[in-house]
Amino acid sequence: MTAATATTTELIELTAYGDAANFKLVARTLPPLAAGAVRVRQHVAGVNYVDVYQRIGRYPLPLPAVLGVEGSGVITAVGAGVDASRVGQRVAWSATNGSYAQLVDIAAERAVALPDKVSFEQGGAGLLRSMTAYLLLNHYGRLQPGQTVLVHAAAGGLGLVLTQWAKAMGARVIGTVSSDEKAALAHSRGLDQAINYREQDFVAAAREYTGGRGADIVVDGIGGAHFLRSIEATRSGGMAVTIGSISGEGAPAEALAAAQLRGVLMERPSILSFIKDLAQYRLATAAAMTRLEAGLVIDVAGRLPLAQVAEAHRLLEAGAAQGALLLEMN
Structure with a gap:
């Protein structure tokens, strides 16, 4: 037709x-x-x-x-x-x-x-978030069972998907939240440890949870000076990923030097740029639909x-x- x-x-x-x-x-x-x-x-x-x-x-x-x-x-x-x-x-x-x-x-x-x-709702509200989880945790992060992921805004739309995706890959997940209500929601989706950033220093809490090492992968959608702290929460040899700038600021100029000093790999991927490539789009959508x-x-x-x-x-x-x-x- x-x-x-x-x-x-x-x-x-x-x-x-x-x-x-x-x-x-x-x-x-x-x-x-x-x-x-x-x-x-x-x-x-x-x-x-x-x-x-x-x-x-x-x-x-x-x-x-x-x-x-x-x-x-x-x-x-x-x-x-x-x-x-x-x-x-x-x-x-x-x-x-x-x-x-x-x-x-x-x-x-x-x-x-x-x-x-x-459902239409799952597809219409979940495709991009699911492809983003694939991009961050599979394509870039190469997340392995037993590793630890720190997810900021763990009760947000992307944070809840990242938590479930990482748990399905056998990882432990720490997440930052702003309230007990949001912590409960994130826990219901598999979050292992909630950090109320209004009451706790998330860097210290993440290090304590990981025995002083830091998380293997940290996903930061806040940006600005917050991303520098996310680098501090990442283990040496781990990956700090900045995927947005809710703060209104991108990753600061000193972020690369800070990451290099700690031996942390820094990534700034764009999901929309990634999926412009049809082959990558097909891989990501296949992974999304499977999950x-x-x-x-x-x-x-x-x-x-x-x-x-x-x-x-x-x-x-x-x-x-x-x-x-x-x-x-x-």
């Missing part, structure tokens, strides 16, 4: 960099499908911190832009060269942007079939209609979401 006519969809456009108030719900006409593409009627779109970085212009896109790097739904039409039997297939997908929309056109090779056991089908839990902190995307961003930036945030389509 090939789409031959234009179709109208509601979507969210970012009209200017900065505040979430710059989002606007609009109706746009999609052109006929390109060859090799599929059209997906979305059920949900995931909201991730990378969306915030794009919104404020740290990761700029041409404006007006449709943000959102993952979603899930049903293929309703295919372009030339795509097997017509894919119409009706349940899929999830990830790309550099575009998921804040009821209908999306994406390359057919990036629409990943959802196993029967995996999701095996029972990896995607905790959903909130479900909002597409029109309330600004509120989703505010919740994310405030650190109020214990788990993933979803935009639901009409």
Whole structure:
């Protein structure tokens, strides 16, 4: 089946960099499908911190832009060269942007079939996080059974996935949290040791838990001076990974020297750059779907209609979401 006519969809456009108030719900006409593409009627779109970085212009896109790097739904039409039997297939997908929309056109090779056991919510809010876990713990970290991982923001959407992923690989997991409530949630997903960073020094606590050595892998999404402390919490010969900058600052200039002084490998991977390579995307999505089908839990902190995307961003930036945030389509 090939789409031959234009179709109208509601979507969210970012009209200017900065505040979430710059989002606007609009109706746009999609052109006929390109060859090799599929059209997906979305059920949900995931909201991730990378969306915030794009919104404020740290990761700029041409404006007006449709943000959102993952979603899930049903293929309703295919372009030339795509097997017509894919119409009706349940899929999830990830790309550099575009998921804040009821209908999306994406390359057919990036629409990943959802196993029967995996819901639209799991696929739409779990694909990118699961691929990130694969990137950090398998591809870069080469995590081994018995090793220790320190995960910051362990009760957040990514932290909960990283904890489960590392436990499935036979690792011990330490996680930082800001409250007893968040500690309980993280423990329910397998966390071995919670560190309330408002009451404890996480470097000292991590070293105590590891017999003075430090963690084998530390995953830091805070950035700035916090990453220097994460390096201190990493064992000699271990790996400190910075994957974001919630603090508003990237890894400081002195981070490399600090890592070298401790004999720590420092990595600054980008999941969106990683999955631009189709071969890597296929490996990562295969690993993600295997884990999701095996029972990896995607905790959903909130479900909002597409029109309330600004509120989703505010919740994310405030650190109020214990788990993933979803935009639901009409």
